[in-house]
Amino acid sequence: MGVERLAEIAAPGAGVARIGLGLAAVGRPAYINLGRDRDLPAERPVEVMRRRSHELLDAAYAAGVRYLDAARSYGRAEEFLADWLRDRPDAARDVVVGSKWGYTYVAEWRTDAETHEVKDHGVETFERQRELTDALLGDRLDLYQIHSVTPESPALTDPGLHARLAELAAEGVTVGVSTSGPRQAEAIRAALAVEVDGRPLFRTVQSTYNLLEPSAGAALAEAHEAGRAVIVKEAVANGRLTEAAERLPAALRRVAEETGATPDAVALAAVLHRPWVTVVLSGAATTDQLRSNLAAADLRLDEPGLARLEALAETPETYWRRRSELPWA
Numbered sequence: 001m002g003v004e005r006l007a008e009i010a011a012p013g014a015g016v017a018r019i020g021l022g023l024a025a026v027g028r029p030a031y032i033n034l035g036r037d038r039d040l041p042a043e044r045p046v047e048v049m050r051r052r053s054h055e056l057l058d059a060a061y062a063a064g065v066r067y068l069d070a071a072r073s074y075g076r077a078e079e080f081l082a083d084w085l086r087d088r089p090d091a092a093r094d095v096v097v098g099s100k101w102g103y104t105y106v107a108e109w110r111t112d113a114e115t116h117e118v119k120d121h122g123v124e125t126f127e128r129q130r131e132l133t134d135a136l137l138g139d140r141l142d143l144y145q146i147h148s149v150t151p152e153s154p155a156l157t158d159p160g161l162h163a164r165l166a167e168l169a170a171e172g173v174t175v176g177v178s179t180s181g182p183r184q185a186e187a188i189r190a191a192l193a194v195e196v197d198g199r200p201l202f203r204t205v206q207s208t209y210n211l212l213e214p215s216a217g218a219a220l221a222e223a224h225e226a227g228r229a230v231i232v233k234e235a236v237a238n239g240r241l242t243e244a245a246e247r248l249p250a251a252l253r254r255v256a257e258e259t260g261a262t263p264d265a266v267a268l269a270a271v272l273h274r275p276w277v278t279v280v281l282s283g284a285a286t287t288d289q290l291r292s293n294l295a296a297a298d299l300r301l302d303e304p305g306l307a308r309l310e311a312l313a314e315t316p317e318t319y320w321r322r323r324s325e326l327p328w329a
Helices: 002-009 046-063 077-087 123-140 159-170 184-192 217-225 250-259 263-272 287-298 303-310 316-324
Strands: 019-022 067-069 096-101 103-105 117-119 143-149 174-179 204-208 229-233 279-282
Touching: 002 096, 002 143, 002 174, 002 204, 002 229, 019 046, 019 287, 046 077, 046 287, 067 229, 067 279, 077 096, 077 123, 096 123, 096 204, 123 159, 143 204, 159 174, 174 184, 174 229, 184 204, 184 217, 204 217, 217 229, 250 263, 250 303, 263 279, 263 287, 263 303, 279 287
Parallel strands: 019 067, 019 279, 067 096, 096 143, 143 174, 174 204, 204 229, 229 279
Antiparallel strands: 103 117
């Protein structure tokens, strides 16, 4: 099953294999990451983004990355990934593939759309999106997660949905959740408590965790202790912790200078220092960004440096408000 394979490839000491590649930034023309005007061409037709996705997947696999992450709402990310897997059968046998359902992409490949994705965690959406995912990824799908669960999500309390997800798990696909928002810890703990026929339903948890928003840390540690795989997303805070940031935190810049590393590598390395992290995702949009991100695997931060970085934390409310203000571009 996917979770066992994920734990195997990302075991402590696995180096680059503890970093996965997320396709949110390259599966659709618009996203909320900072610096996209520098990272991508002004015109982003489907074939341009397909080639960029494949370049990143090739570079990631060659470097040792073995977890690949997509979602129904990432535009054509599942399609791009499926094409790549089909054309590279040796790699396809070697990687763990995850995707997510619960958001529907509605922007019609426009960067100026008023709405880019619509959220629904009902059974009907699951059935519809599962069919679409299956048509693209088929038996290559190892992990299927509910996208952006919050404490009030019906996905945490709907027995009909839980029964259907348990059926999927019985077919060999690992079922998990991803979380978002200022109450991630609450959502994680609620997900850990969900059982079907006396067995835990959700085997993986994917959450936002970074130097600015570490509030889910204790709950993620509990998830790890309970035997769940923990996947960290948005480790560079949608570009706020990279050179693309207009106002890079001074402490991060200093630690980067002291270690001779890039700010993004420092931010990712700080996450990898957490013993409860299984995989941290790179959301790179260029191969240069990817190489910079992957340098985190070999970067060791000392305790004084980590302490200075930990002081960068914002309140969850402040962090998520600022994230909500980032423009789609």
